[in-house]
Amino acid sequence: MxxxxxxxxxxxxxxxxxxxxxxxxxxxxxxxxxxxxxxxxxxxxxxxxxxxxxxxxxxxxxGDMLAALPLRERAKRFAYLPQGHMVHWPLPARDIVALGRYPHGATDPARLSQRDLDAVIRAMQAVDVTEFADRRVTELSGGERSRVALARVLAVEAxxxxxxxxxxxxxxxxxxxxxxxxxxxxxxxxxxxxxxxxxxxxxxxxxxxxxxxxxxxxxxxxxxxxxxxxxxxxxxxxxxxxxxxxxxxxxxxxxxx
Amino acid sequence: MSVQDFALASEAAARRRWGATAALAALVVLLALISLGIGPVRLSPLTVTEALFGGATDVAQVIVREIRLPRTILAFAIGGILGLSGAALQGLLRNPLASPSLFGAPQSAAFGAVLVISLGLADVRSYALPVVAIIAAFGSVFALLAIAGRNAGLLILILAGLAISSFAGAATALVMNLSSNPFVVLEIAFWLLGSLEDRSFQHVALALPFIVAGAMILLSQASAFRALTLGEEAAQSLGVDVGRLRLLVITGVALGVGGAVAVTGTIGFIGLVAPHLMRPVIGHDPARLLVPSALAGSALLLAADIAVRIIPSTSDIKVGVLTSIIGVPFFLYLIMRERRALGGGVA
The missing domain is CATH 3.40.50.300 (P-loop containing nucleotide triphosphate hydrolases)
Known part of the structure; x- marks a missing residue:
């Protein structure tokens, strides 16, 4: 298909x-x-x-034409992981992963709905990053950071x-x-x-x-x-x-x- | 980690942030009361509070409500918009060294005002001055967008902003250079230093709507700044219209800073310093930094404006001079701290 x-x-x-x-x-x-x-x-x-x-x-x-989809809708269908796992501010890993829920309207990581919270935790578990959820991503090793980036992408559930x-x-x-x-x-x-x-x-x-x-x-x-x-x-x-x-x-x- | 742990840790962090923000708000109120009490006639914060709400003596009421209140309101609002603009630009550019002057808006606003003064079109305390300053600030931002183009990268924006602020500075210098009247030059020079002295409710009425509109625009974009933490591409893939965001931020900054500069002259470095003071307390999340940075900006300008009135001196110290004297070493300290990151480029 x-x-x-x-x-x-x-x-x-x-x-x-x-x-x-x-x-x-x-x-x-x-x-x-x-x-x-x-x-x-x-x-x-x-x-x-x-x-x-x-x-x-x-x-x-x-089946849908991409060009006809609004930005938000595209964001729900494509989870995009750019090169280099760039994170510009030293936020805790959990906040980075929670950004994966942004396309679903969850713009504040401190106020996630149960559904968004579940998705975030599922994503973190899938790539094994729950143990450093509270650590700043800038303090993580390259391998750990790449997994946090991956969790962020998975959390979109696209x-x-x-x-x-x-x-x-x-x-x-x-x-x-x-x-x-x-x-x-x-x-x-x-x-x-x-x-x-x-x-x-x-x-x-x-x-x-x-x-x-x-x-x-x-x-x-x-x-x-x-x-x-x-x-x-x-x-x-x-x-x-x-x-x-x-x-x-x-x-x-x-x-x- | 369970769902509960996750929620608990989030709540603890949120409580800490709210506590810090509330404490900061209390500090701003206290500084405002002190600011209202300082002058040729010193009034205690208690007397000031009474006078504000129609108590105390008639004389105290006139002093507080008619003479000093505009100055305090302006210090609060302008400090706030400068802090907020700094935090918003730092969020947009993901660069802790960004500040409102980066886009050349304040310098252009100052140029507009200087032009009015030197052509003798109006007195420094008339309406024409702020209006032209606001128009000039707008002009500079439109020019910036025209030069940078629709999908311009941040590097182009920064370079264009630098060019525009240099141009505005040079144009200001040229106007002063060509002016044949030494009194006018002196007046301009003093106006450029930045001051809150002798401001009336006319000034408040003219600056405040622009400041409020600018602040609303910037605050409405808070969560987009958070998404930008991952870079423009990732933010775009999350559904942030980065081009529109950039336009909104520049408009918000121009409105707020243009309005502010128009009635006070240039007051620098508050936009740079305020977000930095807040990061250790609030954290680095650019969305959460907006309101605390605005409050910190208000506190800084209120404090600086109190300081210029109590520092013993034969002539008045201008508040803009004081903020720069304190701000520039801080800026250099930041450059030193960010040296390694800066070596890596602007993006």
């Missing part, structure tokens, strides 16, 4: 055209990895899909989660941890789109891979097909070691000299 689709999507940053005629169709319950070289337009595609930047073409979410490099700057254990949590969210019926440079994580956790190159969608499909040797050689100019470990796909990028 298609949840999110785009047809003939084009987007520009200033005068530079960043996305060229992108069409895709994604289903609920899938973890989608959006990969591609630096500057391929991954972040722009993510923003365009969430309606955060203007684009031409048609985007549909659960049908689509768009995460821009949620695993960047994390150590291997936390990378796997974050991807595993996103995998669990997808398994619960959410469409999760993750921008990542880690092809190994993409191969292991994703149902579907979108490969962008110079603003065009050059390959998509199951990880092993979308990240085939020919495609990787052409787009990333690398080869890769391919194997299977505990019945999951392993791809280790290897640069040719």
């Amino acid at each position: 298609t949840l999110l689709s785009a047809t003939g999507l084009n987007a520009s940053l200033g005068t530079r055209k960043v996305l060229h005629d992108i069409s895709l169709s994604l289903s609920a319950g899938h973890l989608v990895a959006l990969v591609g070289p630096n500057g391929a337009g991954k972040t722009t595609l993510l923003r365009a899909l969430a309606g955060l930047i203007p684009s031409s073409g048609e985007i549909r979410i659960a 049908p689509v989660i768009l995460a821009d490099e949620p695993t960047a700057s994390l150590d291997p254990r936390h990378r796997i941890d974050v991807m595993q949590k996103l995998r669990n969210v997808a398994d619960a019926g959410v469409l999760v789109i993750v921008v990542t440079h880690d092809l190994g994580l993409a191969a292991r956790f994703a149902d579907h891979v979108l490969l962008l190159s110079e603003g065009r969608l050059v390959a998509q499909g199951a990880p092993r097909e979308a990240l085939s040797e020919a495609v990787m050689a052409e787009v990333f100019r690398i080869s890769a070691y391919r194997a299977e470990y505990r019945s999951e796909a392993v791809i280790v990028p290897w640069a040719d000299v």
Whole structure:
């Protein structure tokens, strides 16, 4: 069942055209990895899909035209996690997570309805951050902070989660941890789109891979097909070691000299 | 953590904030009473209270209600709007160094007023002065928006604000430079220093509606500032119309600060200092900081205005001079403290 689709999507940053005629169709319950070289337009595609930047073409979410939806309604349907988990003021983790309820009208973390409170606590439990709910996010480690950011996104309880490099700057254990949590969210019926440079994580956790190159969608499909040797050689100019470990796909990028 | 723990911790924090805000409000009332009691005839806070409500002697009533009340109301309202504007701009820009003067509105308002004085169009105590100052403040904000464009980043806004405030400063200097009448130049120079002396209910009536309108606009955007804690993109994804928010904040600041500068000249640094004094008590949540920052601004300006009247001196010290003398070292201290963060850029 298609949840999110785009047809003939084009987007520009200033005068530079960043996305060229992108069409895709994604289903609920899938973890989608959006990969591609630096500057391929991954972040722009993510923003365009969430309606955060203007684009031409048609985007549909659960049958509705995105362009026709008011801002509040979009906010309920797309939970967006920007790069870097930026938090500008040292607020307690619980207040950050509670901001996930903002689209639902809960603008004050001190006065949450029972429903909002439940959603916040569910989200915090799902990523294991309840123990530092009262600590300031600026005092947390990178791994802890990324989980708080993830909890904030989960608290929206949106049908689509768009995460821009949620695993960047994390150590291997936390990378796997974050991807595993996103995998669990997808398994619960959410469409999760993750921008990542880690092809190994993409191969292991994703149902579907979108490969962008110079603003065009050059390959998509199951990880092993979308990240085939020919495609990787052409787009990333690398080869890769391919194997299977505990019945999951392993791809280790290897640069040719 | 259970639902109950969560709610309890929230309530404890809320109680602490309310306690602090109530204490601050009490301080503002006390300072207002002291401010009403100070002058050539000193009155105790008790006498002041009686006079305010129609008691005490007729003389005390005239002194308190007709001579001193406008000054105290202006100190309260202008301190408040400056503190509120500072907190709102810091929330909008997510930068603890932002303050109303960042957008060039006060400097432009001052330029408008100076132009009126130097052209001899009106006396410093007439209506024309504040009206032109407010128009100039508005003009500067519209110019800022026109230069920055619709979806401008914060960096562009800050640079445009800097350019506009520099331009307003230079234009003010030019007007003084060209003025052939040394008395006018002296009058302008004193007016620019910022003062609350000899203000009447005329001044209050002219400034207050703008200050109140500005304050209402800024307060109505409180929760959007909280969402902005996550950055503009995330705030937008949560349903905040960031472009509209920016426009509203600039309008609110222009209304409030334009109205304020018009009747007092430039009084600096209250908008910068007030939110900082409140953060250790209230926390860093930009939405919760608005009202306490306004109260802190009121308290600061009332206190400064009391201070200039009791500091022994052969000539009057202007309140704007005092706030700058105290404010600038504080500003430098903040720059030092924020040095590392500032190195990282404006965004």
